[in-house]
Amino acid sequence: MPKGPPATWGVLRIVKDANSNIVLWPDGKPLKEKINMVDARLPNGDPQSLYFPDGHERAGWFKVTSWIVVVAG
Structure with a gap:
């Protein structure tokens, strides 16, 4: 990625x-x-979107690996 x-x-x-x-x-x-790509799943089963949502300044862009890690905690 x-x-x-x-x-x-x-x-x-x-x-x-x-x-x-x-x-x-x-x-x-x-x-x-x-x-x-389809959403990923966190260890607890919650979905993790791989793309920025509508309304975001980067809507539709792929969330880079470092951003996914920050959001997931």
Whole structure:
């Protein structure tokens, strides 16, 4: 996981249409989209969001490892 706060960091997946066919760019390369990872779980079972919430100055950005550790205590 990154240490600095990147706006564009994320997991990429290949886009598929309604028939599960891979969507291609005009040059023939597969179209990819960034998706968020699911929330983590703390040892007591509480959810831990990996992304800043709506309304935050960095809404949608991945919380870097050091920030997650601070928030989790």
